[in-house]
Amino acid sequence: MFRAPNDIEKSLYKEHAKLFEHTHKLLKLANELSKTKFEPSTTFEKITILFFAKSRKTYWATSILANEGFGEDAGILLRSLLENLIDFYWISIEPQGRSKRFLDFASFTYGEGLKKLTEDKLYTHRGEQIPAEIMEEALNDYSKINKQLLKSFLKYRKWTPMGRREMAKEIDKTTHKDDFLLLYNKAYWLLSNTVHPNPFTLDDFIEPVGNKLALRTQPSQRHIANWLTLGFHIFLKIVDKVNEIHKLGAEKNIKNLESRFVKDFGQ
Numbered sequence: 001m002f003r004a005p006n007d008i009e010k011s012l013y014k015e016h017a018k019l020f021e022h023t024h025k026l027l028k029l030a031n032e033l034s035k036t037k038f039e040p041s042t043t044f045e046k047i048t049i050l051f052f053a054k055s056r057k058t059y060w061a062t063s064i065l066a067n068e069g070f071g072e073d074a075g076i077l078l079r080s081l082l083e084n085l086i087d088f089y090w091i092s093i094e095p096q097g098r099s100k101r102f103l104d105f106a107s108f109t110y111g112e113g114l115k116k117l118t119e120d121k122l123y124t125h126r127g128e129q130i131p132a133e134i135m136e137e138a139l140n141d142y143s144k145i146n147k148q149l150l151k152s153f154l155k156y157r158k159w160t161p162m163g164r165r166e167m168a169k170e171i172d173k174t175t176h177k178d179d180f181l182l183l184y185n186k187a188y189w190l191l192s193n194t195v196h197p198n199p200f201t202l203d204d205f206i207e208p209v210g211n212k213l214a215l216r217t218q219p220s221q222r223h224i225a226n227w228l229t230l231g232f233h234i235f236l237k238i239v240d241k242v243n244e245i246h247k248l249g250a251e252k253n254i255k256n257l258e259s260r261f262v263k264d265f266g267q
Contacts, residue, residue, distance in 0.1 A: 008069045012224055019228040022261050023063045026232060029253050030056045030239055036248060044095035045245060047102060051088045052242045055081055059235040066227055069219030072194050072204060074227050078234070079191040083164060085234050086180060088241060090160070090167040093174050104145045105159030111142025164188070187230055194223060232261060 013020055034056060040046040058081050065074035091098040114135055145153070152161060160167060165188075168180035204220040206213050236258060243250045 008218060008221070009067055012067060012069055012221060016225055016228060018264055019225060019232075020063070020067065022232055022257070022264070023228055026236060026239070026257055027056075027060055027063065029250065029257065030059070030235070033239065033243070033248055033250060036246070038246060042095070042099075043103065044091065044099040047091065047099050048088070048242055048245050051084055052238065055084045055088075055235060055238045058084070059231055062227065062231050066224050066231075069221050069224070071220055071223030071227055074231075075191050075194040075223060078227055078231050079188065079195055081231065081234050081238075082183070082187060082191065085238055086164045086167050086171070086184065087160075088238060089171045089180065092241065092245075093170065101149065102159055104149055105153060107138070107141040108145060108150065108153045110138050114138050183233070190226075229265065236261075 030052075034053070038045075038049050040049060058077050062074045062077045062081070065071075065077070087102075091102060153159070162170075165181070165184055168184040171180040172178050204222055205216055207216050208214075236254065239250070240254050242248070243254060
């Protein structure tokens, strides 16, 4: 059901009208590309569709939260979007091997979860029963994971052998640019400090009332411009990569979006 914008939303949209305009144009392009009937021929191409679908929804959600003044909460999703970007490009360096690693880790986490449920009988506490065929299929996929890879998964509990900062460095080394490490160094730390409870950001949530403290009754209006700017850059890179891989023919539109953003904001 349509809901009329409140005063905060009207104020934010007016203050950051140009940024919201660019956000909506990028979302419009992504929505148009999402109507494509993809015909993936490799595992990597299938994975790229997953990254695109998930990232489009996340970017959309950040724009809604930003419009309503929930900058800190938009930052949580924006950090996930940045992680998607780095993971996506890192896989693309060695698409075949890394796509398999990505899928094997999904089998690992699903298989581990099912084994844990069975051991602890957690599902029976809710009166639920996992179908035997699903259990069998998942555990069969788990059993096919390479032993060396499985050992790594069990030790580190993550799908990559390195952190995202190292992944960003490898992407830059491959592309002969310094985009990703710069983006990680400047954005990830800032996003993490916004995402987690931080004594230095108490003013976003709490206000002094005399000699007492009270919770703010309205969303904060901080971070909106930064997050809209950062989100645009991150998601545009994801859309650009999807367009390149699946040959969607959106190069001109992507270039126009980028050049207009630079014209308006010089970045």
